[in-house]
Amino acid sequence: MIIQLKKNIATSEKEAILNKVKSLGYKTTEVKTQQGDYLVCIGKKEFDLRQLGHMAGIEDIHRVSDDYKLVSRKWKVNRTHIDLGDGVTIGNGSLSIMAGPCSIENEEQVQQTIGHLVKNNVRIMRGGVFKPRSSPYAFRGMGVEGLKMWHTLARKAGIKIISEVMQVSQIEAMYDYVDVFQVGARNTQNFNLLDELGRVDKAVMIKRGISGTIEELLYSAEYVFSAGNEKLILCERGIRTYERASRNTLDVNAIPILKEKTHLPVVADPSHGIGIREFVDPIALAIVMAGADGIIYETHQKPEEAASDGQQTLNFEESEALIRKLRKTFDLRISF
């Protein structure tokens, strides 16, 4: 059960509600986000909602049968959209395109990528400065210095930044320079990181775990939301299966299923989803047709020289062609 409190609720009113809920045998978590104050009440006993409905200070009450609550569409039918400022939004009924290199490498690369994005009216740039790598001996990214350089150039061009955060201590260091914190597939169930991102007033995009279920992804979002941040985006990026012909198996089914289960925006990553450059294009279009709110993919001026993931990265020409097709595909979809 989710109880949405009135903005101006009196302390005595809130206490009365908490006592009442407790007397019904429910355990309550208080959640205060950018948009509202909620009580998430967990319990099993059946009772008549009207026992609560008349109490002062309550805006709204919803039963939510799912085990995740705040991210469920059973509570909030209206879609959430994320406003990044300067007219850039995610989940407002248009198609969000996020593109850029796997790793931020140097100023020239960033400058060229920004040029490519501006030319094609893409407003959000992806790029990694902290890189999770299986081997400790691989390139681990430029760190915060790279992020600052990137931020300076992006701001001038009106471009928003999405970048992966790998641990709690990086949040503060990155805070001033990112518009969206990305939680990577290896950290989807890093619950401490999720908790901390719940205390931040910036958007968070959570990638599905390497072999995470759809339900686990929703629970991970519930962590962030229940800790105070409802600016959330979910990202399908392929799962690990037995098939070896592709890097991962993009779970296209997850897109309509997530859109049914949650009010949060859902995007997908065809670059990681298939892992083969020449097939990123058809998979990206399939993602749009399946109902995604956006797409995040890798592009680089010279993929064959990229510091990481070159084999799944489009060059700018391919990226430009894809953007054109993505928009036409999206236009067709919303015409249905």
Next chain:
Amino acid sequence: MIIQLKKNIATSEKEAILNKVKSLGYKTTEVKTQQGDYLVCIGKKEFDLRQLGHMAGIEDIHRVSDDYKLVSRKWKVNRTHIDLGDGVTIGNGSLSIMAGPCSIENEEQVQQTIGHLVKNNVRIMRGGVFKPRSSPYAFRGMGVEGLKMWHTLARKAGIKIISEVMQVSQIEAMYDYVDVFQVGARNTQNFNLLDELGRVDKAVMIKRGISGTIEELLYSAEYVFSAGNEKLILCERGIRTYERASRNTLDVNAIPILKEKTHLPVVADPSHGIGIREFVDPIALAIVMAGADGIIYETHQKPEEAASDGQQTLNFEESEALIRKLRKTFDLRISF
């Protein structure tokens, strides 16, 4: 290596080629299909193709590095298309739509389904008369009698029939009444069945195994082709993964990968691919955008009363809406 022989090759010419190939250390399989005569030569020794190229009776020679040979695009760049007669083809650059119930149940059902297909200009009807069921106590289909009834009604309406064959002994019984034999996911590696279907002059659609790899699907097609039948269609239908929110995980990646690896037409089945009625529509559109040559899905006049698979079956209204969207999506794709 594949050697395509001339139509009018003399016996002595063929023997000379066979001897030459043998002397090079290669093992040869003679393949005679509806379209041509081939020698598939398996061996490892490197040699100069010109040693063979000048020999009488040879139309064409191709090296094929893949382990599957006849189904590989490395040998045959031009796409194969399957002509079912009466203007119905698969893989000729248009979108093939195949629809119908999971199981053939009775005459009225067939009549109504045919009416729905004719109305929407769909020319191929799917339906099962032999049903593979996990439990021996479940409904196993109407058998050949059902097929004959269906065939009579379908022929009148100009509708082609695709239906699953489960074992060798059914091939002859079904032969006069089907246009496409379907090999189901549990029989993808039933090699005896594949061998026998290679001796038949009817199209064969092979579904990917329940957890079959893309490569295994290609090998299964190679079985049929090398036994003499090149009228082949491949079908992606979802694979088994750990995810429980959908019945199967439709492997949308498989579509562009198969189109790259083989010259055979590639279709996909969104009904089994996701297994949830309300999401068949977006997944079907995604399949088209990913590059499929066709789509096969389940529709029934009253899905809630279907003898099997009702939970993933569209009613005719939903089916009609989907057909309209499929065609618009396909038109957009080929405009790119």
Next chain:
Amino acid sequence: MIIQLKKNIATSEKEAILNKVKSLGYKTTEVKTQQGDYLVCIGKKEFDLRQLGHMAGIEDIHRVSDDYKLVSRKWKVNRTHIDLGDGVTIGNGSLSIMAGPCSIENEEQVQQTIGHLVKNNVRIMRGGVFKPRSSPYAFRGMGVEGLKMWHTLARKAGIKIISEVMQVSQIEAMYDYVDVFQVGARNTQNFNLLDELGRVDKAVMIKRGISGTIEELLYSAEYVFSAGNEKLILCERGIRTYERASRNTLDVNAIPILKEKTHLPVVADPSHGIGIREFVDPIALAIVMAGADGIIYETHQKPEEAASDGQQTLNFEESEALIRKLRKTFDLRISF
């Protein structure tokens, strides 16, 4: 519900029972096996078993909540054991060892293998004469001629034969020469083959599907049993997962789970289960400790020259050492 009928039941008594069951809303399958006559009744309505219990001709009645019935331990608590004659049994409380080459290759190989088995008091020899191969160009086995040669040599030495049957038409041809028909992992859900094996009076060992569930394996056994053959053995042989360090992932969990769910003997195959020769030994011992009734593995006089699966095949020296350890491990287990 399973109704076991009396051996000498009168036709009129049986009809009375069938009518009564029908009147209760249950659908009945009559099953006649080597051991008994059963009525398997499928339905949902609750009723008092005593309505049937007093009827003439009934030996025993059991409710079985599982969807598989005849193979369930909820019906038959006592373990089934399979008597192959000449003092060779499976599932009678001793450890059954089945060993031999992947493929039967020639007389000398068979003779040497038999010598190895006799020396070590192993009574059952495995070997393939029909080989399911992904590629149509690979070695497909010696066929029935090889089986006859093997049978002649084995009979002289008192050795029993287990060999894979791939299709219905092979059953009759193999019948006189095998003691146990093996259903391979690619045929676990070849329902027509299972049906036909239900009509045979020889033991059948069913291997778990390549990515088959434990429940599907039980259903496959139910097919054979309900068609009339209760001489059944189940075999865990590794499942397909994402892990690439081994050929398959032996699901050791399946052993105690199967032993809990069914009264049939359960064996496992470490050779396919891990696929790496040097690790067959520890995995075989683990299988015994997990509770298996037997083990089936590959051995060959010269594994490096074996026609197939050499990489997972023990030589005779390794095999002999393993047999010794298997027996000591089994002795320890039953001492607990």
Next chain:
Amino acid sequence: MIIQLKKNIATSEKEAILNKVKSLGYKTTEVKTQQGDYLVCIGKKEFDLRQLGHMAGIEDIHRVSDDYKLVSRKWKVNRTHIDLGDGVTIGNGSLSIMAGPCSIENEEQVQQTIGHLVKNNVRIMRGGVFKPRSSPYAFRGMGVEGLKMWHTLARKAGIKIISEVMQVSQIEAMYDYVDVFQVGARNTQNFNLLDELGRVDKAVMIKRGISGTIEELLYSAEYVFSAGNEKLILCERGIRTYERASRNTLDVNAIPILKEKTHLPVVADPSHGIGIREFVDPIALAIVMAGADGIIYETHQKPEEAASDGQQTLNFEESEALIRKLRKTFDLRISF
């Protein structure tokens, strides 16, 4: 390539080596652990090892063809064993048993568990005070206060403590109270956590990821080792597959494979590996027979009242019976 440096190497000697290695086109990571100083050199150029072998300050040089280096047995053939003090070691050729509850709940529970362990001469107790939970509303553990209470009681009884650390900030808080830091399956690729644990002088046990490969587990260990801590233990705990009859699929194959690939001790967790209380016993014995150095499982005085994981937790009677069997099984194994 791994260069082990002499303990008393002079700075000038080390610089000479570093320069030489650099001149050969190799990238070097300096690693200083409790046991030694190493240079891990990554590069591809072939050269004659003798160019380095004669240089002053070098103890030993090994080529390691694996991509992980320091944890590879290709470098260090002798098994690593971990000394926890007071005669408690892991990996020294005896069987290490670690048992205890999923979650530390209260003083009485800890006291009773310690009593059970002491009675059975088990020296290492497991228990969680920080619990990773899918849902933010579930019990998250007693935290450091619970750990301190546990530590006080354990020290009196001569019991060592293994407990999960979930994030970098907990390392310092837990340091004085644990003997082995456990990295859980959701954190196997939390690279920042691994890096930090490399800077600690306490043993670390890394659990395999929920769907982690064997290779990824080795790389994760390489992270800790290369950051300075070679007191490492690897733990197989079941992987995520499609099978739903058990919680996870214990990958028993991983045990001999890991023992072949690494010199680190390998243990396994049957409680998580199968997730069903009544089957923990046979799976635990299978693990021992497969070659594990130890076993970690869950036990609780009243499993049905445990705060978490009760369905896979043994009571003390079952635990005592298991310990007895584990030791007999291990004795048999080492007698082979």
